[in-house]
Amino acid sequence: MTRALMLQGTGSSVGKSMLVAGLARALTLRGLRVRPFKPQNMSNNAAVTPDGGEIGRAQALQARAARVAPSVHMNPVLLKPQSETGAQVVVQGRVHATARAREYQAMKPSLLPFVLESFARMRDEADIVLVEGAGSASEVNLRTGDIANMGFARAAGVPVVLVGDIDRGGVIASLVGTHTVVAAADRAMIQGFIVNRMRGDLSLFADGMAEIARLTGWSALGLVPFFQDARRLPAEDAQDLLDARPERRPGKPCIAVPLLPRISNFDDLDPLAAEPGIELLLLRPGQPIPAEAALVILPGSKATIADLAALRQEGWDIDILAHRRRGGAILGLCGGYQMLGRRIADPDGSEGPPGEVRGLGLLAVDTILSGSKRLEAVRGESIADGVAFAGYEMHIGTTTGPDTARPVLRLGDGRPDGASSADGRVVGTYAHGLFGHDAQRAAWLARLGTTAAPRSHDAEVEATLDALAAHLEQHVDVDALIALAR
Incomplete structure (x- = not known):
């Protein structure tokens, strides 16, 4: 039977998209048929699919990592912000509505059937589906009607691995805090955790990994060093672009x-x-x-x-x-x-x-x-x-x-x-x-x-995905992730 596993985060931009892309390539290299899936995404960085729609650019990259064509069913709900409080709602690749934030909260339950239909299509094509959550799993104020994180995981019966970002600081509090605030039934879906973007000596956080495991009861599945070449892959969020610091080249x-x-x-x-x-x-x-x-x-x-x-x-x-x-x-x-x-x-x-x-x-x-x-x-x-x-x-x-x-x-x-x-x-x-x-x-x-460098952009993206896969194979217990998937 097709397996599925969901990576949720303690917050936005903790590296979920990159982890799913890297795992998609790693599992593909192991000979598995992989499909990425994100129930709900919010991004104005979108990609056109061969089946005539649009999805988040991150899911198109993940499809590339899995060496398959992108599909609208990999990202059935895409929110494209048009103002501080409103967004265009794209469902299965096509514009469905325009809604302000509160209107969208009321709309979400009606979108769950589309999400589950698309997920079923991805499962039919795959040996394993890698699901990416959105934002933070601990946003309990938005839990009612949720289709992006625990609402989807519970509806589809998909186990969850929680991702925290140590580069931001406070990763122990963010992971243990999530364990504390989510409802017991949601907490039961979480099987393990990954700490992402560690800089320096990994051994310095060994005690931290053990403490998180002790306080939550979750399995420690990986401490992932900062992957510098992630900048070679398309960013999902405009904030990533704002945070970027392209190399200064005076005189060019x-x-x-x-x-x-x-x-x-x-x-x-x-x-x-x-x-x-x-x-x-x-x-x-x-x-x-x-x-x-x-x-x-x-x-x-x-x-x-x-x-x-x-x-x-x-x-x-x-x-x-x-x-x-x-x-x-x-x-x-x-x-x-x-x-x-x-x-x-x-x-x-x-x-x-x-x-x-x-x-x-x-x-x-x-x-x-x-x-x-x-x-x-x-x-x-x-x-x-x-x-x-x-x-x-x-x-x-x-x-x-x-x-x-x-x-x-x-x-x-x-x-x-x-x-x-x-x-x-x-x-x-x-x-x-x-x-x-x-x-x-x-x-x-x-x-x-000026003259372009003798380089292939596509080849560089492919090489970066391969390097990311190797990086995760080294620092994440990929066998344990496969075993947890169901």
Whole structure:
């Protein structure tokens, strides 16, 4: 019978996603058919699936680790924040509703049947399903109607391993505290624990592992050293991007990226961060766009109009216009492309309150945010130089105007994509994943007067997953995890 095991956390960003990815690759290398599963995710970093929907980027990475195609059933409920209190609710890959936080709490019980249906589909395909929880298992105030953690574990009968992050400090309290606050029936689902991100001498925490085991009665299943190469894998949470510190490379061509509050699909930037011939500068609020920047990238956004307002509030619009006057290059990706135009209208309130705003006016195009979301893998070539690319589209709305007569890409079906200014210094495209294609990345860097490193981004991701699997095989009792799964 198919086995299943769930990794829950004492909090958000304790490393659950990376652990599931590494275990998925480790078990796949052992010859098992593995499927990842996350009942509910909250992220604006999403991936398009071959079955025509979208899931969290972390589950797409976990599918890759398991060497299978991603499916909407690996992440049946995806919340994509559009404001401080509201999110778009995606169910089995398609937009289901838009809800504020309290409305979503009332909605959750109606979503459990979708979650259990998707889980059953994954079990039918696998020898073992690795389930990832969301946030903290100890949020007892949200336990009623829960579908992300113990609510799912109990409904599906899946045993739980609890993950704590020692790098944050207080890991003993967080694990023992979870044991204390969760209900007895939920506590009974937890079979063991893993302490993640240990730095330094592992023997220094041996007594800590023993004390947690003594106080909880749970099995100590692993003390995992900090895995430095995790930065080579796509981040799930925008906070991870804010916490990132790309290596400073003075004297190299600088690519500046304003980090807007609702940035989406930010793994577009990962392949650039690994290029030694450039400096990728991720700008936090309060940081100006440097005058020496060779290229400014406006990334994707889950709420384009709101993020454009945030860009103006920071004064980045003034910096971008000055950059343009100096002859600098500008690239807009998806929502960033829409911001570069003359006008953005959202008549139906697709991404926020209905309305219309003035864009940056750097491309002679106008965008109307309406209609169904386009979700599809795309491939083709850049028109300027005929270089091939592969990526995906994930957006609503249509963009029209004179500058679309100078498209950036020609897609495989012959459809043009994007727009360019008359001098070619300002361009926008709806295609995500451009820089993940080695030849396309090299072409962009050549335009900046530098040379791409002789590297394959895909090969680096694969090598990192293999290294993560080996890391976990060394520091986690993988045999015990398999035995606990049921």
